[in-house]
Amino acid sequence: MGRIQTLNNSSRKEIIVEKAANLFKEKGYKAASMRDLAEVVGVEAASLYNHIKSKSELLHVICLDVANRFTNKIDEVEAEELSAKEKIEILLRFHIQEMLNNYEDVIVSDREWKHLSEPYLSNFRHQRKTYRKRFAAIIEEGIKKKEIKKIDASTAVLIMLHAVSGIESFHRSKQKISGKELEENMVTILINGLAK
Amino acid sequence: MGRIQTLNNSSRKEIIVEKAANLFKEKGYKAASMRDLAEVVGVEAASLYNHIKSKSELLHVICLDVANRFTNKIDEVEAEELSAKEKIEILLRFHIQEMLNNYEDVIVSDREWKHLSEPYLSNFRHQRKTYRKRFAAIIEEGIKKKEIKKIDASTAVLIMLHAVSGIESFHRSKQKISGKELEENMVTILINGLAK
DNA sequence: TTGTATTCCTAACGTTTGTTAGTTACATTC
DNA sequence: GAATGTAACTAACAAACGTTAGGAATACAA
Incomplete structure (x- = not known):
């Protein structure tokens, strides 16, 4: 015992x-x-x-915590006086860092949130939707200021968020490159593209 | 009845x-x-x-079918006489098309393959790994021929494959833009980047 | 129309699931 | 050392799970 x-x-x-x-x-x-x-x-x-009330409590503690971390970060970024491109890069790097350091929570939140029970499910959905809208708004600001290509902002958000979630495979692999290298590669590809 | x-x-x-x-x-x-x-x-x-043997048969029929479609495509692409950049773009567009047209199978395969039972699990893992290696090899070929930036090839593969899986959110949303527009946006961002 | 497969049904099986009740052991405070 | 709260245990629950057995209905061929 x-x-x-x-x-x-x-x-x-x-x-x-x-x-x-x-x-x-x-x-x-x-x-x-x-x-x-x-x-x-x-x-x-x-x-x-x-120690816990139920299995589902475990899930919503995890999901809520992750969602709050991202919400807090975008609050912080929006408050600063930066160009849109800088804001985007900061958020992108934050996503990558979260995925490198707290990846277990982030992956669970990303993949299992559908199993949340109400009212946590609705709350989570709303928070997620709001976050993406705010992220897209920053991109649209960048387009308006000609810092960013004229592309569909919500598609760009979608690409970035999901690209980052690919870091899971990186964790499973034999980590040929370091976390810092991975971060620089990702930022380069997403901001500047593959083509030379 | x-x-x-x-x-x-x-x-x-x-x-x-x-x-x-x-x-x-x-x-x-x-x-x-x-x-x-x-x-x-x-x-x-x-x-x-x-009509079926078991629940798990359903999963492995779905996963195997998806895996084969991608393997067949990369067979086809490798056989053609094209620049690396063209090959990458063809594969990328194929992923997007699959996600637009057969997305249910693709999403299930992507997200649920871990629940496959042996020997299908090992087979799937191997096929997936091989596919990514072949994709990465094309990128490395492009880097060598100076068509592509000097980045980590497996990170690039990872970004592309996962970015595409974000199309699921596109399906759920009110589809403000068409499938074709989405495809062009994705290709633009991934090949040429966000920055102007 | 009769014979044969095919496709469905109801009923039930053995497991596994999340969770509760009630009880015992440990840790802490007086 | 006695008292009290915390944290573990065993046992069991009802519900849901994948799946099987055996029989009834339908479809198709002769």
């Missing part, structure tokens, strides 16, 4: 959420059972319920 | 696979139950087993 190891200043709940993110990333939310999670945590399944 | 509608020259099995792809896309493979599928098909769950 071993207790959950609580190192640092993280609570037992935080540890469970962290392990859950890992498991959800690996197997998907639906395929990951509470008994799987319990095993990883080192405890019986029923014991988890001393 | 209604029978499965079999129009054109498609078999009942093909109809089930088609509806399954739609359902898997909507709810995810694990969350989509055979009873859900039966309801969509218009039949009782047990009746499906007169």
Whole structure:
């Protein structure tokens, strides 16, 4: 009968959420059972319920946290006095950094948000939609100021956000290049294109 | 007691696979139950087993079909006498077209392949890996011939493949722009970049 | 019309699922 | 050391899952 190891200043709940993110990333939310999670945590399944309310709570804690991080960042970027192109590059680099450092949460949020229950599902959808609109608005500002090519702004947002999510494959591979190199490559390709 | 509608020259099995792809896309493979599928098909769950062997067969039929289409295309492209840049653009446009026309299969294959059972899982993984290597080789050829910027080829592949998968959001949105416009925007951004 | 496949049905199976109830062990405070 | 709250356990629940068995209805060939 071993207790959950609580190192640092993280609570037992935080540890469970962290392990859950890992498991959800690996197997998907639906395929990951509470008994799987319990095993990883080192405890019986029923014991988890001393710390969390339900399986779905785990998912919405993860998703909400990720969504808030991106919302906070775009708040910050919009407030600064920068050119549109600079704003875009900052956001793009932030996405890449998040994907390099907190990728488990980000991937789960990206891929499993559909399994959120109401009202968290509606909230998440709204926050996501709003974020993309604000991102697109920055691009449109850049087009107006002739910093950016005349392209469809929402398509550009779509490309950038999804391109970044490809970093998951990078994590799985043998990491021939470093995170910094990856970041520079991505920014170059997306801002300046492949063609010479 | 209604029978499965079999129009054109498609078999009942093909109809089930088609509806399954739609359902898997909507709810995810694990969350989509055979009873859900039966309801969509218009039949009782047990009746499906007169036409298919198992739920997992549905998934691997879908995934294998998608993987083969891309493999066939890259076979075709490699055989032609074209510049690397042209080859890349053809492949990119093919990905976009597939995502516009057969997106349900492609999305399911992209997102749910992890739930394949052996030996289909290993086969799929291998085919996917090989495809990406071949794609990266074309890019490296382009770099050598100075048609393409000096970037990390596998990062470029990763960006392109994942950018295209963002077209799913396009399908969900109110389609302000046409498929053709979307294609041109994507190709422009990825080949020439955002910056003016 | 009769015989034979095909396609559907109902009923049920054995698992696995998320979760609750009730109880025991540990940790902390007085 | 007694008291109290926290965190673990065992056992079990009802519901949902994929799938099978066996029989009834339909379609097609003779």
